Amino acid sequence: MEVRRPGITAADxxxxxxxxxxxxxxxxxxxxxxxxIFAYLxxxxxxxxxxxxxxxxxxxxPSGALAALVLAEEDHGLRKRLAQLLGDQAPIHASTxxxxxxxxxxxxxxxxxxxxxxxxxxxxIGGEISHLEIKASEDSxxxxxxxxxxxxxxxDTLTPLLWRYIRRGGELPEGADRFARFFSVI
Numbered sequence: 001m002e003v004r005r006p007g008i009t010a011a012d013x014x015x016x017x018x019x020x021x022x023x024x025x026x027x028x029x030x031x032x033x034x035x036x037i038f039a040y041l042x043x044x045x046x047x048x049x050x051x052x053x054x055x056x057x058x059x060x061x062p063s064g065a066l067a068a069l070v071l072a073e074e075d076h077g078l079r080k081r082l083a084q085l086l087g088d089q090a091p092i093h094a095s096t097x098x099x100x101x102x103x104x105x106x107x108x109x110x111x112x113x114x115x116x117x118x119x120x121x122x123x124x125i126g127g128e129i130s131h132l133e134i135k136a137s138e139d140s141x142x143x144x145x146x147x148x149x150x151x152x153x154x155x156d157t158l159t160p161l162l163w164r165y166i167r168r169g170g171e172l173p174e175g176a177d178r179f180a181r182f183f184s185v186i
Contacts, residue, residue, distance in 0.1 A: 020058040027064035036065060037072045045078060052082055067180040083184035094181060096151045103127055107154055109182050120179045122158060129165040134173045155183060 025032035040048055052069055055062045066086040073079040098107035106123040123131040146154065166172065 019054060020060075023055055023059035023062065023065045026068060033068055037068060040069055040072060045075060048073070048078060049081065052085055056085065064177065067177045070180050070184050071177065079184055083181060086181060086184075096146045096154055096182070098146065098150070098154045098157075100124075102157045105157075106131075107158060109179055111179065111181070118175070118178070120173075120176065122161075124161050127161065127164075129161050129170065132165070132170070132173060132176075134175050151182075159183060 022032055022036060026036055027033075040051055043051060048069070052066060055065045055069075059065055063086060066082060070079055070082045070086055073082055093112045095110050096107065097110075099105055100107075104125050106121070109120040109122075110117060111119075118134055118136045121131070121133050121135060122129060
């Protein structure tokens with residue numbers, strides 16, 4: 001006789017249980033983040049979507065877990081749906097600014113929410129990232145605006161730079177995962 005375990009979205013699954021505990025730890029504990037991603041990537045596509053909804057139900061603040069799932073998801077359609085879930089959690093105004101070329105330049109990715117703004121600043125020289133930091137600010141006087149096409153080109157430039165940086169052991173600033181929404185459109 002085969003024993004079936006309840007699915008992620010089972011009605012009798014305890015809320016606030018071990019999944020909620022894991023989701024709460026994801027933002028501060030690298031091992032918890034790794035465990036979530038490891039488990040998530042082993043699920044079939046419908047179960048991955050169910051896990052995202054379970055995170056919405058269980059986590060006090062599901063944004064960190066959803067951002068991690070967006071970054072880990074390889075299926076374009078599901079990644080887009082996850083990014084929408086993430087965006088629905090908190091209305092965030094996002095804008096970008098950049099100058100330079102794919103070989104050398106600088107860019108700012110800004111997001112504003114709840115009266116607060118934060119900006120991810122990136123500089124690159126010779127196709128390599130030379131500076132990467134997050135600046136938090138209550139001041140939203142700096143206007144950063146590019147067209148959707150400019151932003152898409154910027155993300156196309158930044159994505160391989162960031163992957164190369166990470167693969168070579170570069171450290172992302174704490175909180176960089178909050179900028180995942182910029183990269184979920186590709």
